[in-house]
Amino acid sequence: MNSLDLDVAIIGAGPSGLLAAVEVARHGHSCAVFEEHPNVGEPDHCAGLLSTSGLKSLRLRPPKDVIQNYVSGARIYSPSGQSILIERGKREAFAVDRRKFDLWLAEKAQDAGAEVLTQHRVEGIKSSGKNSVRVHLRNGDGRFGKTAIVAINAEGSRCVVSRKAGLPTVKKQSFRVAYQFEVKNAEIEDDSVEMFYGRKYAPGFFVWLIPIGDNRARVGLAARDKAKTRLQAAIRHHPILKQRLRKSQTERGFGGAVLVGMPIPRTYADGIMITGDAAGLVKPTTGGGVILGGTAARMAGSTAAETIMENDSSERVTRLYEKRWKSLLLSELRTMYLAQRLISGLGDKGLDSVIGDAYRYGLVDIVEREGDMDMQQRTITRLMRDPRMFAVGLKAIRYLNPFL
Numbered sequence: 016m017n018s019l020d021l022d023v024a025i026i027g028a029g030p031s032g033l034l035a036a037v038e039v040a041r042h043g044h045s046c047a048v049f050e051e052h053p054n055v056g057e058p059d060h061c062a063g064l065l066s067t068s069g070l071k072s073l074r075l076r077p078p079k080d081v082i083q084n085y086v087s088g089a090r091i092y093s094p095s096g097q098s099i100l101i102e103r104g105k106r107e108a109f110a111v112d113r114r115k116f117d118l119w120l121a122e123k124a125q126d127a128g129a130e131v132l133t134q135h136r137v138e139g140i141k142s143s144g145k146n147s148v149r150v151h152l153r154n155g156d157g158r159f160g161k162t163a164i165v166a167i168n169a170e171g172s173r174c175v176v177s178r179k180a181g182l183p184t185v186k187k188q189s190f191r192v193a194y195q196f197e198v199k200n201a202e203i204e205d206d207s208v209e210m211f212y213g214r215k216y217a218p219g220f221f222v223w224l225i226p227i228g229d230n231r232a233r234v235g236l237a238a239r240d241k242a243k244t245r246l247q248a249a250i251r252h253h254p255i256l257k258q259r260l261r262k263s264q265t266e267r268g269f270g271g272a273v274l275v276g277m278p279i280p281r282t283y284a285d286g287i288m289i290t291g292d293a294a295g296l297v298k299p300t301t302g303g304g305v306i307l308g309g310t311a312a313r314m315a316g317s318t319a320a321e322t323i324m325e326n327d328s329s330e331r332v333t334r335l336y337e338k339r340w341k342s343l344l345l346s347e348l349r350t351m352y353l354a355q356r357l358i359s360g361l362g363d364k365g366l367d368s369v370i371g372d373a374y375r376y377g378l379v380d381i382v383e384r385e386g387d388m389d390m391q392q393r394t395i396t397r398l399m400r401d402p403r404m405f406a407v408g409l410k411a412i413r414y415l416n417p418f419l
């Protein structure tokens with residue numbers, strides 16, 4: 016291992032960092048994941064809804080104790096309470112316990128040969144000459160440094176390490192604040208997620224209600240501001256939601272940041288790759304980032320292995336990582352971003368019009384037949400091209416532009 020401390024340094028033991036570690040270790044290279052918190056998976060902030068197809072594509076089969084529930088459909092409510100049910104008749108998604116999920120991924124990384132070091136905060140990274148990156152760390156014993164051939168930054172959306180290193184960070188406009196309650200004794204169907212649109216409660220986003228088994232649920236929303244207050248108002252006043260939760264008791268509340276923008280403009284530098292939420296690699300329609308971020312993270316891991324094989328961690332090789340994730344995900348992300356902008360620009364009347372008409376014109380069939388929770392581009396494009404959608408869109412567009 017020449018004068019270096021390790022081959023690959025990974026910042027952050029979230030799903031992206033851990034999946035990158037699995038990939039690096041699988042190739043037989045030494046790798047350490049540095050996590051600032053005392054326990055992997057804590058504090059958690061996620062709703063934990065992961066598609067079965069996405070997990071399969073990541074070659075992940077979570078064990079029983081990680082999976083809380085299976086979901087086969089989604090009911091979407093317009094602001095006035097009209098609803099469409101997208102029912103796919105199979106196990107479309109898992110609701111997972113994110114703390115246990117992340118811990119399970121950490122075990123996978125360790126089994127593959129990676130080290131996962133908690134209570135190790137990365138204070139900075141700096142490319143320090145050919146094939147070497149210096150990682151500045153702090154733990155209970157003080158400050159010290161480690162040198163690696165290449166670093167993968169998977170620090171999540173705060174982007175503190177990237178900012179300090181002068182690397183691109185997620186745009187402020189991409190952030191929405193989110194808040195959730197975990198409740199028991201909810202009156203819900205155990206196999207369907209519910210999504211409630213409407214400016215009154217969640218402007219520009221939606222309220223989600225995810226059954227996690229035994230009449231327990233995660234109910235949450237994201238918004239530009241006041242997420243917790245808005246959520247409390249929705250639970251108290253939304254005509255349908257308040258019915259669902261009228262006998263429920265809150266077990267805990269927790270918040271976080273959801274991203275709804277496009278990825279950062281550059282995800283590589285000499286000796287460094289940026290992945291997961293830190294690179295803005297999430298679905299802009301829902302803020303979900305475990306599957307797509309994890310997909311890119313795996314590519315970062317295999318590209319890191321390549322830098323070692325080629326004895327070159329300069330941009331010449333790290334740029335291949337960006338080329339790879341872009342070829343698979345960029346147009347998907349662009350389409351979802353556009354759809355998210357359209358939905359948040361429509362207003363309540365527009366959403367009522369689209370949701371009501373989509374049902375009437377039979378467009379829900381397309382989503383049921385072709386929908387994919389992660390790779391949404393095909394369905395969005397198919398909907399946009401359908402002549403029936405033209406009629407729906409023409410009506411709804413009045414609510415986008417008041418001068419039409």
Ligand SMILES: Cc1cc2nc3c(=O)[nH]c(=O)nc-3n(C[C@H](O)[C@H](O)[C@H](O)COP(=O)(O)OP(=O)(O)OC[C@H]3O[C@@H](n4cnc5c(N)ncnc54)[C@H](O)[C@@H]3O)c2cc1C
Pocket residue numbers: 026027028029030031032049050051052056060061062063064065135136137138169170171172175176193194195235270271272273290291292293297302303304305306308
């Ligand atoms: C309310 C809410 C609900 C969500 N629901 C879903 C959902 O249902 N499905 C879905 O797919 N996604 C969901 N997401 C998004 C999902 O949580 C993220 O996309 C995902 O966690 C990103 O993984 P990551 O590994 O890139 O980052 P993170 O999970 O944020 O992990 C980053 C890790 O890096 C560590 N770290 C940060 N800085 C340092 C440092 N300097 N040194 C050492 N360690 C550091 C952090 O402690 C953390 O453990 C949700 C998000 C929120 C906020």
